[in-house]
Amino acid sequence: MSLLLDENSKVVIQGFGAAGQREAIICRDYGTNVVAGVTPGKGGQEIEGFPIRNTVQEAVDEFHANVSLIFVPAPFAADAILEANSANVPVIICITENIPVQDMMRVKRVLNNSNSTLIGPNCPGIINIGAHARAGIMPIDVYMDGNVGVISRSGTLVYEAVDQLTKAGIGQSGSIGVGGDPIIGTSQAQALALLENDPNTAAIVLIGEIGGTAEQEAAEYIKTMNKPVVAFIAGATAPPGRRMGHAGAIIAGAAGTAEAKQQALRDAGATVVKNPGEIGSQMLAVLKDQGLA
16 A cells, blocks of 8 residues: 555645545544645635645645645546646545546546546545555544455445455455546556555455446456455446446446456456455455465
């Protein structure tokens, strides 16, 4: 997890309204170094002990911010991402959901030629348990320090998976919520690569959803991995053509079905569970089989 967020991370929060302030306090209390908030027109103020600046560039110049956490409303969130990118913030995490697809197409074009990594939008963020580093909205009380990483398109299913692991006595290195909107920054395959190369992660839970082909692309990467993966695909009972929850969770072809994704993951060597309540017990079995528990 240290590849994206660790004890050296300096977090700036874009959109320092009620949600931004609440999560800034939780992050700070957890041990994360939240250096500033950004709200145009309120620069120079201090809110809840956090200095406020008008731009991300000011926060980078003054406080050396290297992670941006975005709570800006959807109509303006794409511009917030691009502002963080223009300030050369290495890690950009966008919590905002339902950003217009056309806006995100513009963002993707810019990020294709950027050194910044975007997580989200429509995601719960990132947490690194060992480093007490949290940039997101996840409840910290369900996590337990350990060596299993969790990747998910769904925020609530991150929490469910982590809770299952904790109840089974399995600690986590952390989690990455890649996001549930149709266009996101970091794919499941890219998140798998981060955890494959993370020395603090020994095994991975991958939670996907119906719609698109991201899980099939993740399956192709799993074929090259050394670490075991336990996978769950949400939305198995969803009818074709109907969006279930996330904007990206809609079956628009055979490849988008839960069955197609499950089969691709099995073929790649992942252990697939059909019930989220089985994630903890199945991971425990995998860890024991691998001599990791």
